[in-house]
Amino acid sequence: MEQASVTIADVARLAGVSKVTVSKTLNNSGRISQETRERVLKAAKDLGYTVNYAARSLRGGRTNLLGMVVPELISPYFTDVARAAAEAASRVGLDVGVFTTSRDQKREQERIGMLQSGLADGLLIVVPSDSASFLVSLEKSKIPVVLINHFGAKTHLPTVCADNYHGARAAVEHLLSLGHERIGFVTGAKESTQAQERLRAFKDTLGARGLLDPTLIAEGNFTQRRGFEAGQDLLNHALPPTAIFAASDATAFGVIDAIKDRGLRIPDDISVVGFDDVLAASQIHPTLTTVSHPIEDMNSTAVRLICEMLDGESHKDTLIEFPSSLVVRESTGPRKA
CATH class of the missing domain: 3.40.50.2300 (Response regulator)
Known part of the structure; x- marks a missing residue:
């Protein structure tokens, strides 16, 4: 069967379950037995079924995708941040899509606008551009937004950071x-x-x-x-x-x-x-x-805030700051006489 023509009904028929059960399984929601879950996932894989996130969003459903916007991925730091976010999201049944801005403010706004249009359920913005007007516009976002390591203009957006x-x-x-x-x-x-x-x-x-x-x-x-x-x-x-x-x-x-x-x-x-x-x-x-x-703790907290906001909780003006710590290794020593 061609992928474009595969529907939830096809998956349900092959797995021998209802369309509701397929939907709950693919959305990682509801109480589904492990045996049923595995049967549904195998049927979806065998048929080549993929979720149409855009269509789901138009119907008012969740995509189970969090968008993460980072300056770039050349730096091993931002690579570690993206990895930690993906692992934290996976633990709660979500995926993370990472988008880079090349440290260009216009590109950053374009990436964020695209994710806000229905592609993602929530936004994690790492070291956002220090623009007060841009942050004000983000406060009006229809989807939850959490800033990571923002130290600039004041904002009501929830922020998770580590002490610099x-x-x-x-x-x-x-x-x-x-x-x-x-x-x-x-x-x-x-x-x-x-x-x-x-x-x-x-x-x-x-x-x-x-x-x-x-x-x-x-x-x-x-x-x-x-x-x-x-x-x-x-x-x-x-x-x-x-x-x-x-x-x-x-x-x-x-x-x-x-x-x-x-x-x-x-x-x-x-x-x-x-x-x-x-x-x-x-x-x-x-x-x-x-x-x-503490990259893992920061990202776990950011994902938790997004999930709580998706469930209706408000985190306006929330600021959670983690301490940093000096790690002494071999590259430092007493000044040479």
């Missing part, structure tokens, strides 16, 4: 405790409110000690390539830093490449700290000291 400021302060204070006074910093993407928080913490912590040198702040964009270039710039400084704090682990990997390219040793000659604690941070050599974000 105090995590970054802990990283700088760790380097200070090791005797480092000339500390370089590679920033994140300009438009990222997370990056702005990390830079603010860096400036505040060193400024309070009278050790802030603006010439040791190099522009980055969360990528490894730019981390390598920024690392070279800092090493070319007339008085180079004895430690470098990068706004992301990917950036830190690039900084490490630049240091090794100069024939310098980590941490004997220079220390390096990252931010995010992606999987590779514990696997490279030397292992990377970094700030860990």
Whole structure:
């Protein structure tokens, strides 16, 4: 039977159940025995049946799909965020569709508009553009919206985030405790409110000690390539830093490449700290000291909020912030005499 002509009635006929039972099984709702569920799913698979989400939405039904909008997937951090969201959604019978914006605000709005048109039941927006007017428009969305790691303009939208400021302060204070006074910093993407928080913490912590040198702040964009270039710039400084704090682990990997390219040793000659604690941070050599974000907890909470909003609960002005923690590994050590 051709896929285009397969209906719920066909699946029900082959499985020997009612159309209601097929619908409940495919929607993962109601009390269906495991044996019946398996029979229905096998019939659907054998017939090549696929759910028409657009038609379901037009009928006022749920698609069981959550849309996640992220700046990009090149960064291992956003890859980990998408994975954690998919796992959290799967545990409650939902799927996640991930859409990237390439850090372009217009593209972000287009992706969100498409998902709001009936493709998804709810929206998870990771590090949204810091536009007050755009956030106001999202507050009027017909489907639930949860922001992840938003630190910019005020909004009534529920927000789940992990502390960036105090995590970054802990990283700088760790380097200070090791005797480092000339500390370089590679920033994140300009438009990222997370990056702005990390830079603010860096400036505040060193400024309070009278050790802030603006010439040791190099522009980055969360990528490894730019981390390598920024690392070279800092090493070319007339008085180079004895430690470098990068706004992301990917950036830190690039900084490490630049240091090794100069024939310098980590941490004997220079220390390096990252931010995010992606999987590779514990696997490279030397292992990377970094700030860990509770990605699984954040995404589980964001999915829970979406589900509760779908059930009619209000989460207006809800803000849930998780603490970050410094993970000390091999890439930091005492300042070289």
